[in-house]
Amino acid sequence: xxxDRISQDVQRHKERVREALKSRLPEVVAREDIVTAPTGxxxxxxxxxxxxxxxxxxxxxxxxxxPAAGGExxxxxxxxxxxxxxxxxxxxxxxxxxxxxxxxxxxxxxAEDETPQxxxxxxxxxxxxxxxxxxxxxxxxxxxxxxxxxxxxxFRDARPRPRPVARxxxxxxxDASGSMxxxxxxxxxxxxxxxxxxxxxxxxxxxxxxxxxxTAAEEVxxxxxxxxxxxxxxxxxxxxxxxxxxxxARYPRQEWNRYVLFFSDGENWPGDREDLIAAVRRxxxxxxxxxxxxxxxxxxxxxxxxxxxxxxxxxxxYRAGTIRHPAxxxxxxxxxxxxxxxxx
Amino acid sequence: MWREALPELRRIAEDLGLExxxxxxxxxxxxxxxxxxxxxxxxxxxxxxxxxNYERERTRxxxxxxxxxxxxxxLEPAQAYLLDQNGDAEQAFVAAHVLGHVDLFGRNAFHRQxxxxxxxxxAAASLRFETxxxxxxxxxxxxxxxxxxxxxxxxxxxxxxxxHPPADPPPDPYAPLFPGxxxxxxxxxxxxxxxxxxxxxxxGERDLLRFLITHAPVEDWxxxxxxxxREAALYFLPQARIKILAEGWASFWHKRILRAWRAxxxxxxxxxxxxxxxxxxxxxRLLNPYWLGLTILEHLAAQGxxxxxxxxxxxDRSLVGRIDERLVYSDDTLREVALQIEARxxxxxxxxxxxxxxxxxxxxxxxPEVDVHVREWDARRLVLxxxxxxxxxxxxxxxxxxxxLWRGEAWLVAPGQELKGVAV
Numbered sequence: 001x002x003x004d005r006i007s008q009d010v011q012r013h014k015e016r017v018r019e020a021l022k023s024r025l026p027e028v029v030a031r032e033d034i035v036t037a038p039t040g041x042x043x044x045x046x047x048x049x050x051x052x053x054x055x056x057x058x059x060x061x062x063x064x065x066x067p068a069a070g071g072e073x074x075x076x077x078x079x080x081x082x083x084x085x086x087x088x089x090x091x092x093x094x095x096x097x098x099x100x101x102x103x104x105x106x107x108x109x110x111a112e113d114e115t116p117q118x119x120x121x122x123x124x125x126x127x128x129x130x131x132x133x134x135x136x137x138x139x140x141x142x143x144x145x146x147x148x149x150x151x152x153x154x155f156r157d158a159r160p161r162p163r164p165v166a167r168x169x170x171x172x173x174x175d176a177s178g179s180m181x182x183x184x185x186x187x188x189x190x191x192x193x194x195x196x197x198x199x200x201x202x203x204x205x206x207x208x209x210x211x212x213x214x215t216a217a218e219e220v221x222x223x224x225x226x227x228x229x230x231x232x233x234x235x236x237x238x239x240x241x242x243x244x245x246x247x248x249a250r251y252p253r254q255e256w257n258r259y260v261l262f263f264s265d266g267e268n269w270p271g272d273r274e275d276l277i278a279a280v281r282r283x284x285x286x287x288x289x290x291x292x293x294x295x296x297x298x299x300x301x302x303x304x305x306x307x308x309x310x311x312x313x314x315x316x317x318y319r320a321g322t323i324r325h326p327a328x329x330x331x332x333x334x335x336x337x338x339x340x341x342x343x344x
Numbered sequence: 345m346w347r348e349a350l351p352e353l354r355r356i357a358e359d360l361g362l363e364x365x366x367x368x369x370x371x372x373x374x375x376x377x378x379x380x381x382x383x384x385x386x387x388x389x390x391x392x393x394x395x396x397n398y399e400r401e402r403t404r405x406x407x408x409x410x411x412x413x414x415x416x417x418x419l420e421p422a423q424a425y426l427l428d429q430n431g432d433a434e435q436a437f438v439a440a441h442v443l444g445h446v447d448l449f450g451r452n453a454f455h456r457q458x459x460x461x462x463x464x465x466x467a468a469a470s471l472r473f474e475t476x477x478x479x480x481x482x483x484x485x486x487x488x489x490x491x492x493x494x495x496x497x498x499x500x501x502x503x504x505x506x507x508h509p510p511a512d513p514p515p516d517p518y519a520p521l522f523p524g525x526x527x528x529x530x531x532x533x534x535x536x537x538x539x540x541x542x543x544x545x546x547x548g549e550r551d552l553l554r555f556l557i558t559h560a561p562v563e564d565w566x567x568x569x570x571x572x573x574r575e576a577a578l579y580f581l582p583q584a585r586i587k588i589l590a591e592g593w594a595s596f597w598h599k600r601i602l603r604a605w606r607a608x609x610x611x612x613x614x615x616x617x618x619x620x621x622x623x624x625x626x627x628x629r630l631l632n633p634y635w636l637g638l639t640i641l642e643h644l645a646a647q648g649x650x651x652x653x654x655x656x657x658x659x660d661r662s663l664v665g666r667i668d669e670r671l672v673y674s675d676d677t678l679r680e681v682a683l684q685i686e687a688r689x690x691x692x693x694x695x696x697x698x699x700x701x702x703x704x705x706x707x708x709x710x711x712p713e714v715d716v717h718v719r720e721w722d723a724r725r726l727v728l729x730x731x732x733x734x735x736x737x738x739x740x741x742x743x744x745x746x747x748x749l750w751r752g753e754a755w756l757v758a759p760g761q762e763l764k765g766v767a768v
Binding site: 005010011015016050055057 | 378379382383388391392393394395397398399451470486490491494495497498712713714716730732733734735736738739741742756761
């Protein structure tokens with residue numbers, strides 16, 4: 001009996017650990033081994049045993065050098081003991097992340113210009129003979145007994161239903177200028193990773209395309225997108241224009257939910273200002289969502305985030321935010337895909 | 345078969361002067377043993393922290409860092425749980441160790457504070473808690489147990505509750521006969537009234553659970569949980585204060601019992617190895633209670649101290665305080681540390697062996713870790729006071745739990761600190 005009870009307690013402890021893990025999600029989701037993990041692999045996340053909370057003496061003064069690691073967390077997560085490793089699949093981490101961010105489900109658009117599909121959606125008492133549901137009718141008769149009567153008849157009910165567009169495409173656009181170093185590229189990668197992960201939960205079929213640019217844009221494959229090194233200056237508008245062309249050529253609007261996400265460290269060339277604004281406006285007209293992630297805290301007068309700032313109020317499907325640190329990826333996702341629950 | 349050796353082992357123990365009372369021996373699986381060790385007592389109510397304890401011990405076990413061989417529980421009769429994977433030689437060794445523990449149950453004043461029906465108290469409480477979980481939801485029950493656990497180590501036995509000062513004495517019918525002796529009756533009365541008022545409101549109370557049980561506006565089921573957890577704390581606290589003594593004691597006596605025992609062929613070698621493993625200096629040797637307790641007791645016995653009497657009133661603190669110069673310099677492990685201290689000692693410091701002894705006394709865990717008492721309260725606010733500064737992150741969580749029970753605010757005032765918790 002004690003053994004049964006302890007199994008229950010172990011289970012509950014695991015739940016508590018998962019809850020506690022949520023507070024560390026921003027840090028966990030930006031871990032390199034997670035973002036680059038082969039699909040399906042189980043990942044080990046070290047979590048310490050939940051500590052007993054009670055009044056404890058303050059650490060002696062001058063002892064401030066003690067690990068900053070536990071510095072911010074709740075006592076629930078800081079411990080004297082060595083850590084246990086919680087094994088999670090990527091799926092589970094994603095579940096936790098999206099649950100915490102409370103992202104609203106994306107509304108797939110419906111295809112307007114196609115013949116609506118009919119779908120069987122219930123049972124009716126009247127209907128054309130071919131739709132007679134023999135099984136249900138028989139059941140009704142059995143319920144009352146006696147001969148078959150008119151009110152025993154049951155028909156399959158069919159209603160026209162607009163067919164949602166089940167496909168989505170996301171074009172990732174990245175600044176490949178000289179200032180985009182390894183760390184910044186990693187932040188782009190983490191953001192792209194979780195964006196795809198989220199879209200794949202929303203649509204049965206998701207495709208992606210990748211564009212890098214310096215002063216001119218080029219479509220590349222996924223690997224090159226994340227790894228390609230240093231090129232010249234920065235004209236973000238060129239990348240966005242190529243994204244628009246790719247969408248028009250290969251992903252017709254009626255058939256695809258279209259997303260464009262672009263990343264830069266914000267050091268756009270001054271001459272690109274108007275073109276950039278215009279490009280974002282045009283894409284906004286053509287897409288379900290246009291989002292910008294600025295991977296550096298830029299200062300200068302030509303910082304792309306500031307230039308685009310006025311658009312945020314005008315364009316409902318434009319979102320932007322900074323990702324200055326891997327742990328900000330989660331917050332950025334929350335800002336881009338909605339729902340107040342920011343974790344960063 | 346090790347069970348057949350039990351009467352013989354017991355007879356040897358009694359010849360050595362031990363008085364172990366009746367003990368039931370159970371062989372259990374590792375899962376059952378670790379489950380028991382996680383809760384500390386059979387019958388314990390359900391709570392995630394026991395699942396945490398279980399996982400922690402199992403992780404250590406699986407990593408080969410520690411292994412639980414037995415668990416002895418001070419109940420009537422005493423209960424000993426032995427791991428069923430142990431071989432006969434190990435079980436005999438463990439049984440001898442258990443006899444030492446059971447002797448101390450009856451001998452030591454701290455063990456004697458433990459109520460021997462605690463398993464039944466808890467089993468009954470577990471059933472009530474399950475009912476509460478159905479009525480009020482498992483979360484509400486868990487929260488209440490969480491809160492009670494945060495405060496449990498502040499429990500004090502009833503004898504230590506602040507005394508109620510005497511009420512006003514009845515008027516002395518003979519006073520008018522001695523007009524010259526009459527003093528101002530009001531002065532004493534005012535002070536007594538103030539004292540009585542403080543006592544009625546439990547100001548100064550250190551047992552925070554007792555305070556809440558008496559004064560918090562909680563529902564009966566919550567009060568029942570607080571009271572049960574407090575009862576469990578009163579069981580575990582005395583035991584926690586004699587961990588070094590108890591493990592040292594059991595090791596001291598199992599050595600002697602096994603030495604006097606004519607073990608079957610081949611068993612002795614294994615016992616010696618097992619003994620070295622349990623009671624030998626481990627990684628953190630100074631604080632290994634088996635090793636430290638055994639080393640001190642051996643030293644005292646060699647000095648001719650009657651340790652059978654000494655153990656009656658001894659605690660870990662007093663036992664470790666008995667470390668003396670001769671012990672420090674005759675034991676390899678202690679001497680090594682003392683020499684390191686010696687190297688760093690400033691002129692004017694006490695001798696190295698004293699520094700070492702005092703450091704070990706301080707390292708004996710104290711419960712509660714911070715002394716806290718009730719300073720003031722009204723219907724909305726509860727104000728506690730700590731005598732030393734507290735770790736704020738922990739304290740805030742405790743205060744929040746307190747505020748929830750108080751249905752208002754909970755404050756803690758400590759030197760240089762003023763922390764507040766509000767019910768969420």
